[in-house]
Amino acid sequence: MIKKRSYFKSRSLPYLLILPQVLITLTFFYWPAVQGVVSSFQLSDPFGLYTKFVWFDNFIALFKDPLYLKSIATTLFFSGSVAFVSITFGLFLATMANRVLKVTTLTRTLLIWPYAIAPAISGILWLFLLHPSYGVVAIFIEDFLGIDWNPLLQSSHAMLMIVMASAWKNVSYNFVFFLAGLQAIPHSLIEAAAMDGASPFRRFWTITFPLLSPTMFFVTVMTIIFSFFESFGIIHAVTQGGPGGSTNILVYKVYQDGFIGLNLGSSSAQSVVLMSLIILITFLQFKYVERKVQYTG
Amino acid sequence: MMVEKTPKLDLFTYGALILGIIAVGFPILYAIIAATLSLEEVSRVPMSMIPGDQLFNNLHQAWTQGDLGTQLYNSFIMASGITLGKIIVSLFGAFSIVYFDYRLRSVAFAAVFCTLMLPVEVRILPTYEMAANLFGPLQGIWDALGLNSIVSWFAGHDIEVNLDFSLLDSYAGLILPLTASATCTFLFRQFFLTIPEELCEAAKMDGASPMTFFWRILLPLSKTNIAALVVIEFVYGWNQYLWPLLITTDPKMTTAVIGLKSLLPSPEDPPDWHIAMAGALIVMLPPVLVVIFMQRWFVKGLVEREK
Numbered sequence: 187m188i189k190k191r192s193y194f195k196s197r198s199l200p201y202l203l204i205l206p207q208v209l210i211t212l213t214f215f216y217w218p219a220v221q222g223v224v225s226s227f228q229l230s231d232p233f234g235l236y237t238k239f240v241w242f243d244n245f246i247a248l249f250k251d252p253l254y255l256k257s258i259a260t261t262l263f264f265s266g267s268v269a270f271v272s273i274t275f276g277l278f279l280a281t282m283a284n285r286v287l288k289v290t291t292l293t294r295t296l297l298i299w300p301y302a303i304a305p306a307i308s309g310i311l312w313l314f315l316l317h318p319s320y321g322v323v324a325i326f327i328e329d330f331l332g333i334d335w336n337p338l339l340q341s342s343h344a345m346l347m348i349v350m351a352s353a354w355k356n357v358s359y360n361f362v363f364f365l366a367g368l369q370a371i372p373h374s375l376i377e378a379a380a381m382d383g384a385s386p387f388r389r390f391w392t393i394t395f396p397l398l399s400p401t402m403f404f405v406t407v408m409t410i411i412f413s414f415f416e417s418f419g420i421i422h423a424v425t426q427g428g429p430g431g432s433t434n435i436l437v438y439k440v441y442q443d444g445f446i447g448l449n450l451g452s453s454s455a456q457s458v459v460l461m462s463l464i465i466l467i468t469f470l471q472f473k474y475v476e477r478k479v480q481y482t483g
Numbered sequence: 484m485m486v487e488k489t490p491k492l493d494l495f496t497y498g499a500l501i502l503g504i505i506a507v508g509f510p511i512l513y514a515i516i517a518a519t520l521s522l523e524e525v526s527r528v529p530m531s532m533i534p535g536d537q538l539f540n541n542l543h544q545a546w547t548q549g550d551l552g553t554q555l556y557n558s559f560i561m562a563s564g565i566t567l568g569k570i571i572v573s574l575f576g577a578f579s580i581v582y583f584d585y586r587l588r589s590v591a592f593a594a595v596f597c598t599l600m601l602p603v604e605v606r607i608l609p610t611y612e613m614a615a616n617l618f619g620p621l622q623g624i625w626d627a628l629g630l631n632s633i634v635s636w637f638a639g640h641d642i643e644v645n646l647d648f649s650l651l652d653s654y655a656g657l658i659l660p661l662t663a664s665a666t667c668t669f670l671f672r673q674f675f676l677t678i679p680e681e682l683c684e685a686a687k688m689d690g691a692s693p694m695t696f697f698w699r700i701l702l703p704l705s706k707t708n709i710a711a712l713v714v715i716e717f718v719y720g721w722n723q724y725l726w727p728l729l730i731t732t733d734p735k736m737t738t739a740v741i742g743l744k745s746l747l748p749s750p751e752d753p754p755d756w757h758i759a760m761a762g763a764l765i766v767m768l769p770p771v772l773v774v775i776f777m778q779r780w781f782v783k784g785l786v787e788r789e790k
Contacts, residue, residue: 190581190582190676190680192680193584194582194583194683196693200583200586203576203583203782204576204591206575206576207572207595208591208595210663211594211598211663212594213664214613214660215598215601216601217609217613219606219609219657221606221613222606225608235689275503278499278503279499279507282500283500284501285496286497294507294778294782296504297507298778298781299771299775300511301718302722302770302773303770304721304724304740304767306722306741306743307743307763307767308510310513310763311514314514314517314756314760315513320525320530320756322513322529322530325528325529354507354510362782363527366786386489413606415605419724422724422728422744423743423747437604439605440605441575441725444607445608446624450608453608454609457608460604464601464605471689
């Protein structure tokens with residue numbers, strides 16, 4: 187591990203300095219995580235009167251449960267859609283903003299602020315826009331597309347609503363990164379290509395886009411993490427997983443089964459599945475970051 | 484970056500940008516207009532896009548109906564507490580990891596690093612249990628060792644030792660579990676590594692103690708990074724949802740983002756969307772202002788995080 191050539195020598199000070207972080211980490215991260223893993227192998231009643239070690243029974247039950255499998259499919263579809271919409275739109279806006287160098291600061295200000303809005307509030311705004319009786323976008327959809335729009339009753343409409351609410355909130359985040367990525371690309375490369383007669387579109391696809399791939403990877407990972415976990419607020423405030431479980435993504439199901447339904451074993455097993463998933467994502471991310479050094483270096 | 488003249492493409496660029504800005508701004512614009520209308524106007528279909536004159540009435544009603552005064556105060560305490568706590572904890576942590584050499588240094592670093600993989604969402608129930616009784620694990624050890632009977636024997640009568648300390652419905656509970664952050668510690672570590680070695684050498688030669696070096700040299704140099712993190716962490720803290728939802732049951736301890744839900748009209752109620760939108764505007768204002776006015780720091784902080 188990298189360290190300074192010149193450092194201080196002290197027997198107790200470094201431990202004292204790192205102590206707060208280690209204490210909080212142990213108390214609120216590691217201990218609960220271990221507890222979670224342990225109880226995922228146990229069966230217990232809601233009152234904690236008895237517990238029984240059941241090996242992988244909770245996991246087997248989980249992956250046999252059609253509701254859980256449906257929740258996996260819902261989550262994958264949801265995060266895929268959010269990633270697609272917010273990345274496409276964010277990259278498009280960043281490319282456009284990067285072309286008009288002069289107004290970049292103003293444009294950035296006007297595009298950046300949805301980042302500051304809580305997911306739950308974003309959900310509430312979109313619920314209003316898409317509300318079957320009062321929403322202006324809903325009226326547009328009904329009148330011009332002739333669809334009997336009702337996200338409160340129709341599964342696919344509800345899904346579209348939470349995708350829009352999440353993607354909207356995420357566009358500005360992705361925009362900031364793409365714009366920074368675009369501005370880091372050496373201008374000489376673009377000029378050289380232009381001199382060779384490459385059109386703006388060709389330059390984008392053959393130079394800009396490949397050079398942007400580290401940013402693209404990072405933004406994709408962050409968007410997926412967002413839609414897996416932080417979208418909880420949107421679901422809880424707007425759909426509560428409904429109608430008919432159509433927006434019951436994995437993280438909401440953990441909360442619902444564990445905190446509301448008090449099914450501790452199953453909820454812990456679900457947590458462990460999510461934990462494994464995020465460990466996998468983190469490893470992939472860092473493996474890729476190693477490679478990224480060559481790009482930017 | 485105009486390399487050659489492409490008037491058509493330029494026109495398209497501006498057009499697309501303006502459309503994009505409108506599309507991104509529309510949900511807010513619509514919410515602002517709704518917040519200025521009366522109940523009758525807001526429930527007209529389609530709603531008028533001309534602002535009305537009810538803004539202050541609606542803001543006032545949202546404020547009293549949703550008890551926003553209390554909730555905004557709670558949100559503010561939580562967001563500032565998380566920001567301050569995270570920055571202090573990570574500054575000291577990074578200082579320890581970068582500027583000292585000790586046996587457990589790598590272990591400490593790895594332990595902090597791995598918290599990246601444990602967001603609160605994957606450990607909902609056990610973290611809640613932990614907060615409900617902070618000394619639960621110690622109690623377990625206490626019971627397992629049969630210390631109760633030993634203490635009783637010493638005291639000569641029966642003593643039940645109950646280690647019970649709950650963080651539920653408290654500011655400490657809202658703040659403390661969110662103050663350990665691998666990302667902040669990382670950011671400071673990366674930054675400390677770029678600081679020239681000579682500074683530390685010179686300080687040592689002048690006989691400065693580690694903490695003098697920290698306060699007099701390291702801290703002033705970290706100002707920009709701290710500013711960036713203040714913006715990011717304040718927004719993060721303000722917008723927390725799952726954790727405050729779990730740990731607060733007392734309405735007096737609810738945060739504004741969660742409390743907003745109570746302003747949403749249910750199907751049986753009159754469609755008070757103007758009140759809900761007025762409330763939403765109030766609650767989103769503090770973090771939006773922070774991001775807009777500290778944009779430079781914010782963008783810097785965000786982009787640095789990627790590295």
